[in-house]
Amino acid sequence: xxxxxxxxxxxxxxxxxxxxxxxxxxxxxxxxxxxxxxxxxxxxxxxxxxxxxxxxxxxxxxxxxxxxxxxxxxxxxxxxxxxxxxxxxxxxxxxxxxxxxxxxxxxxxxxxxxxxxxxxxxxxxxxxxxxxxxxxxxxxxxxxxxxxxxxxxxxxxxxxxxxxxxxxxxxxxxxxxxxxxxxxxxxxxxxxxxxxxxxxxxxxxxxxxxxxxxxxxxxxxxxxxxxxxxxxxxxxxxxx
Amino acid sequence: xxxxxxxxxxxxxxxxxxxxxxxxxxxxxxxxxxxxxxxxxxxxxxxxxxxxxxxxxxxxxxxxxxxxxxxxxxxxxxxxxxxxxxxxxxxxxxxxxxxxxxxxxxxxxxxxxxxxxxxxxxxxxxxxxxxxxxxxxxxxxxxxxxxxxxxxxxxxxxxxxxxxxxxxxxxxxxxxxxxxxxxxxxxxxxxxxxxxxxxxxxxxxxxxxxxxxxxxxxxxxxxxxxxxxxxxxxxxxxxx
Numbered sequence: 001x002x003x004x005x006x007x008x009x010x011x012x013x014x015x016x017x018x019x020x021x022x023x024x025x026x027x028x029x030x031x032x033x034x035x036x037x038x039x040x041x042x043x044x045x046x047x048x049x050x051x052x053x054x055x056x057x058x059x060x061x062x063x064x065x066x067x068x069x070x071x072x073x074x075x076x077x078x079x080x081x082x083x084x085x086x087x088x089x090x091x092x093x094x095x096x097x098x099x100x101x102x103x104x105x106x107x108x109x110x111x112x113x114x115x116x117x118x119x120x121x122x123x124x125x126x127x128x129x130x131x132x133x134x135x136x137x138x139x140x141x142x143x144x145x146x147x148x149x150x151x152x153x154x155x156x157x158x159x160x161x162x163x164x165x166x167x168x169x170x171x172x173x174x175x176x177x178x179x180x181x182x183x184x185x186x187x188x189x190x191x192x193x194x195x196x197x198x199x200x201x202x203x204x205x206x207x208x209x210x211x212x213x214x215x216x217x218x219x220x221x222x223x224x225x226x227x228x229x230x231x232x233x234x235x236x237x238x239x240x
Numbered sequence: 241x242x243x244x245x246x247x248x249x250x251x252x253x254x255x256x257x258x259x260x261x262x263x264x265x266x267x268x269x270x271x272x273x274x275x276x277x278x279x280x281x282x283x284x285x286x287x288x289x290x291x292x293x294x295x296x297x298x299x300x301x302x303x304x305x306x307x308x309x310x311x312x313x314x315x316x317x318x319x320x321x322x323x324x325x326x327x328x329x330x331x332x333x334x335x336x337x338x339x340x341x342x343x344x345x346x347x348x349x350x351x352x353x354x355x356x357x358x359x360x361x362x363x364x365x366x367x368x369x370x371x372x373x374x375x376x377x378x379x380x381x382x383x384x385x386x387x388x389x390x391x392x393x394x395x396x397x398x399x400x401x402x403x404x405x406x407x408x409x410x411x412x413x414x415x416x417x418x419x420x421x422x423x424x425x426x427x428x429x430x431x432x433x434x435x436x437x438x439x440x441x442x443x444x445x446x447x448x449x450x451x452x453x454x455x456x457x458x459x460x461x462x463x464x465x466x467x468x469x470x471x472x473x474x475x476x477x478x479x480x
Contacts, residue, residue, distance in 0.1 A: 213455035226477065237466065
């Protein structure tokens with residue numbers, strides 16, 4: 001892990017860019033004391049410096065004392081785009097607009113991404129937990145598909161806040177039954193492109209005994225800001 | 241309004257029994273400063289001193305500085321039982337056990353209760369808001385049926401936390417469309433006697449633009465304690 005830039009922000013948070021092999025990331029840490037860690041994921045072609053992701057990360061660090069890390073998933077952010085992914089995203093948009101089945105496209109697009117992203121998160125976790133200012137335990141916040149696999153295979157991740165409105169292949173919906181860590185699942189009631197019922201079914205499928213569903217009005221990107229505080233308190237219950 | 245007993249509890253909260261006409265109630269106040277008010281409702285034959293209701297009320301007062309009031313609804317708690325209600329509750333239990341339709345029984349049992357309880361809440365509110373230590377604004381926490389009517393007819397109630405798993409007559413489900421105050425609806429995912437879908441439909445029906453659904457695992461009475469803190473923060477956002 002190599003830090004490539006370092007900046008002390010006006011809220012006192014130390015923000016550092018890093019690279020780990022070919023994976024670029026950002027680490028936000030609250031101060032000199034050791035802190036639990038939240039991994040913040042993103043998908044759908046988004047960037048690790050997406051403004052609403054950065055705002056959440058800084059709030060977690062400044063207000064709640066968590067260390068927070070984001071990395072660009074394969075084909076995302078600062079990493080080279082994949083022509084196959086671009087074609088599949090086009091196919092997906094066309095199929096959704098035409099009301100055609102999308103299961104095969106979702107499998108082809110999302111499963112390889114999860115297969116590639118989860119090992120990178122685990123390697124990043126090795127590096128982050130070797131830093132003296134990060135103590136663990138570890139939480140994950142992000143899209144459900146990556147979160148499901150990470151929760152199943154990575155025992156150091158002990159709580160998760162998942163955005164329910166992502167594309168989740170059927171095999172990962174089945175894998176959700178193996179998830180046993182506490183989790184909070186967010187549902188946007190009026191998502192423009194996604195149905196509610198699959199999110200409710202996913203909530204039902206999770207194997208954990210402590211799970212909460214938080215549904216709010218509004219579209220895909222309209223999760224209310226107070227859910228960041230709810231997420232922080234959820235992580236505080238389980239990570240501190 | 242006549243106070244009949246007064247006790248300073250070990251958490252600093254002042255607990256006072258009162259009567260207002262034939263309605264007995266309890267008021268918990270946090271201290272000398274004026275405070276917003278939360279009305280805590282209950283139903284199903286329960287008592288205003290139900291331990292989990294008292295625990296919530298004291299927590300709201302001691303930790304968040306709210307004044308909290310509970311009254312016994314007609315036929316509940318310390319008030320005379322109604323033979324008609326008792327018979328209807330028996331009919332309801334038998335119909336539910338036999339898997340028969342319950343809509344007519346729910347209408348006959350719950351509508352008269354709501355019709356009688358809501359004016360009592362409003363009179364209680366008049367009396368409570370005349371006390372120097374209570375400033376308003378006012379929130380309601382309790383069963384959905386009473387909360388829907390109260391939210392529609394009582395403009396002083398400006399936010400509500402509702403337990404979704406109660407019996408809600410069809411006409412009140414329709415009335416929910418007229419509710420425009422912010423609300424938080426609680427759903428117990430594994431309720432022994434109630435279905436999930438009517439609670440999800442009710443959430444959808446509410447006419448307000450700021451509504452949240454919080455679903456948790458567990459049975460009818462198993463709402464996790466942290467929902468009390470979530471409720472308090474919801475009320476703090478809207479009442480202070």
